[in-house]
Amino acid sequence: MTADRPVRVCVDAVGGDKAPSEVLMGVAAALRALPDVSVTLVGPDEVVTPFADKHERVIAHPATETIGMDEHPASAVRSKKDSSIVVGCRLVREGEADAFFSAGSTGACMAAATLVMGRIRGVARPAIATVIPTAGAPAVLLDVGANADCKAEHLVAFAHMGAAYARRVLDVTEPRVALLNIGEEPTKGSALAIEAHEAMSAVVPGFVGNIEGRDVLSGEIDVIVTDGFTGNVTLKLLEGTSKTLLSQIKSEMTATPIRTVAAAVLAPGLKGLKARLDPDAYGGAPLLGVRGVCIIGHGSSNAYAVSQAIRVATTAVRNDLTNAIAEAVESPRT
Amino acid sequence: MTADRPVRVCVDAVGGDKAPSEVLMGVAAALRALPDVSVTLVGPDEVVTPFADKHERVIAHPATETIGMDEHPASAVRSKKDSSIVVGCRLVREGEADAFFSAGSTGACMAAATLVMGRIRGVARPAIATVIPTAGAPAVLLDVGANADCKAEHLVAFAHMGAAYARRVLDVTEPRVALLNIGEEPTKGSALAIEAHEAMSAVVPGFVGNIEGRDVLSGEIDVIVTDGFTGNVTLKLLEGTSKTLLSQIKSEMTATPIRTVAAAVLAPGLKGLKARLDPDAYGGAPLLGVRGVCIIGHGSSNAYAVSQAIRVATTAVRNDLTNAIAEAVESPRT
Numbered sequence: 001m002t003a004d005r006p007v008r009v010c011v012d013a014v015g016g017d018k019a020p021s022e023v024l025m026g027v028a029a030a031l032r033a034l035p036d037v038s039v040t041l042v043g044p045d046e047v048v049t050p051f052a053d054k055h056e057r058v059i060a061h062p063a064t065e066t067i068g069m070d071e072h073p074a075s076a077v078r079s080k081k082d083s084s085i086v087v088g089c090r091l092v093r094e095g096e097a098d099a100f101f102s103a104g105s106t107g108a109c110m111a112a113a114t115l116v117m118g119r120i121r122g123v124a125r126p127a128i129a130t131v132i133p134t135a136g137a138p139a140v141l142l143d144v145g146a147n148a149d150c151k152a153e154h155l156v157a158f159a160h161m162g163a164a165y166a167r168r169v170l171d172v173t174e175p176r177v178a179l180l181n182i183g184e185e186p187t188k189g190s191a192l193a194i195e196a197h198e199a200m201s202a203v204v205p206g207f208v209g210n211i212e213g214r215d216v217l218s219g220e221i222d223v224i225v226t227d228g229f230t231g232n233v234t235l236k237l238l239e240g241t242s243k244t245l246l247s248q249i250k251s252e253m254t255a256t257p258i259r260t261v262a263a264a265v266l267a268p269g270l271k272g273l274k275a276r277l278d279p280d281a282y283g284g285a286p287l288l289g290v291r292g293v294c295i296i297g298h299g300s301s302n303a304y305a306v307s308q309a310i311r312v313a314t315t316a317v318r319n320d321l322t323n324a325i326a327e328a329v330e331s332p333r334t
Numbered sequence: 335m336t337a338d339r340p341v342r343v344c345v346d347a348v349g350g351d352k353a354p355s356e357v358l359m360g361v362a363a364a365l366r367a368l369p370d371v372s373v374t375l376v377g378p379d380e381v382v383t384p385f386a387d388k389h390e391r392v393i394a395h396p397a398t399e400t401i402g403m404d405e406h407p408a409s410a411v412r413s414k415k416d417s418s419i420v421v422g423c424r425l426v427r428e429g430e431a432d433a434f435f436s437a438g439s440t441g442a443c444m445a446a447a448t449l450v451m452g453r454i455r456g457v458a459r460p461a462i463a464t465v466i467p468t469a470g471a472p473a474v475l476l477d478v479g480a481n482a483d484c485k486a487e488h489l490v491a492f493a494h495m496g497a498a499y500a501r502r503v504l505d506v507t508e509p510r511v512a513l514l515n516i517g518e519e520p521t522k523g524s525a526l527a528i529e530a531h532e533a534m535s536a537v538v539p540g541f542v543g544n545i546e547g548r549d550v551l552s553g554e555i556d557v558i559v560t561d562g563f564t565g566n567v568t569l570k571l572l573e574g575t576s577k578t579l580l581s582q583i584k585s586e587m588t589a590t591p592i593r594t595v596a597a598a599v600l601a602p603g604l605k606g607l608k609a610r611l612d613p614d615a616y617g618g619a620p621l622l623g624v625r626g627v628c629i630i631g632h633g634s635s636n637a638y639a640v641s642q643a644i645r646v647a648t649t650a651v652r653n654d655l656t657n658a659i660a661e662a663v664e665s666p667r668t
Contacts, residue, residue, distance in 0.1 A: 213572075232546075232547065248607055266587055
């Protein structure tokens with residue numbers, strides 16, 4: 001798209017455990033930081049209209065229904081046509097918005113985006129990607145949960161989509177793509193991994209082969225491809241491990257008064273580290289393979305996570321992520 | 335077995351990157367610490383005989399061949415009948431030793447133990463378990479790589495075997511067993527996970543349902559069951575994450591002179607933490623489901639890892655792990 005008009009990001013005002021307050025604060029922060037962005041806020045009239053009245057570049061779009069975190073995604077999407085998630089996806093499809101963000105039910109966002117926006121031609125299975133902090137540059141990991149059972153051809157499409165995301169959103173010129181596996185040799189792994197390795201070797205530009213679990217955080221890979229089961233376990237394990245380790249370190253550091261003093265000296269450094277490891281910085285999880293930019297925040301998204309997601313959505317729109325994915329999937333650059 | 339004779343642990347003198355020196359030091363340390371253990375050392379005559387001459391409770395058992403880390407496991411085991419790994423497993427089968435330990439090729443150990451010791455009746459697929467440090471008590475994770483592709487019935491057997499290990503080696507009276515999955519509800523996950531959840535609910539004592547990646551280190555579960563692909567990724571990811579985080583913390587802590595001073599104050603606490611997280615403390619990875627105690631060390635095992643593995647092997651023999659697994663698999667306690 002051209003840069004002469006603002007990017008219009010549609011935001012689900014009632015998605016997430018901390019909605020609407022943190023969502024609204026996040027929108028306000030994003031508007032302050034990003035002068036070329038406008039927001040269409042979807043949700044209950046009494047939430048979205050007063051906010052739009054008070055903020056420039058915000059359009060209120062009332063929606064009467066909400067999809068809860070525990071509803072069955074596909075049935076909720078089919079039955080609640082006027083829910084914030086379904087309406088948001090429809091605004092993108094109809095060209096009223098350029099991107100959609102929600103911190104609501106991941107399943108419902110996936111179902112709505114797939115049904116309402118539609119899939120990009122050549123994409124059998126949209127995938128959820130996530131950007132993870134590593135020892136080096138951040139890496140795109142996908143699929144992290146959209147598809148628990150995959151075929152090799154799906155993994156090949158994930159590789160193309162992840163590489164397009166790395167190029168267009170993370171600004172990596174020649175992404176290095178790897179398959180998450182349990183050995184480095186091409187013949188190692190599950191039947192799926194062996195078949196996917198062979199297929200990816202043939203058609204995925206920048207494919208460097210297998211990496212093992214211990215290399216995920218090495219920073220030497222830009223796109224890590226796996227099935228949605230392994231990817232989801234990987235992502236949640238990373239979150240859990242960081243949390244457990246940092247909390248154990250904290251308790252060691254405050255075990256005695258003298259340690260507490262020493263810890264205070266180190267606090268700025270550890271705070272910097274914690275910030276670098278903060279997944280919120282990368283702005284939620286993009287659903288790749290649908291016809292429009294769709295970013296899904298985790299349920300506990302705070303204002304910072306929301307504003308970063310709006311930033312990422314804007315970059316994805318400006319750099320034409322959706323068409324880049326369509327091109328990568330239809331005619332892989334070899 | 336009765337406590338009136340020493341446990342005889344057979345050790346592969348030439349297994350691992352640091353063999354034989356670290357292996358021999360580990361054997362010496364184990365003998366000092368464990369008065370009720372004798373060691374049969376298998377390997378080249380010039381390595382094992384001088385060591386046996388100098389140490390009480392060591393029998394040298396020369397073997398003329400060695401299986402390298404990069405050899406095809408099954409073919410190497412078939413062709414090298416006088417390799418330390420094959421000979422070690424044979425000594426267990428023939429009742430000349432009670433347990434076997436090697437830090438050599440994992441694949442070759444698995445193949446040799448399965449072919450030479452044989453499988454326990456009812457075990458279609460032996461599994462490699464590993465004990466991981468958590469925020470609470472250590473947990474048994476299996477399979478971590480023996481079986482990249484699994485069926486639900488294999489996961490059920492893994493659950494029984496892991497629970498037997500927790501009872502007999504980790505001294506957990508009523509192990510809590512969980513399935514690693516990508517959601518807590520029984521209907522979540524891959525086709526394999528859904529089927530395994532149903533089967534485990536029916537027959538596995540202490541089964542508490544699914545856990546997600548973020549709960550692996552919670553310390554609330556004693557036995558975490560998964561297929562060998564997911565388990566291997568999980569284990570290596572845990573290793574990689576701890577390593578990356580601790581190294582980043584170290585570099586933050588030494589970034590300025592004053593931080594280095596403060597870090598020195600905290601050093602004992604962090605050292606204690608590092609020791610608690612050290613997987614070597616749990617003594618290698620037991621291969622469960624074969625007719626004999628078989629412990630596989632990682633290739634980089636040092637003397638401490640070797641001595642801990644001998645300690646664990648001794649506990650497993652004294653507490654009759656092999657029969658406990660046979661009973662658990664044949665007649666699950668419900």
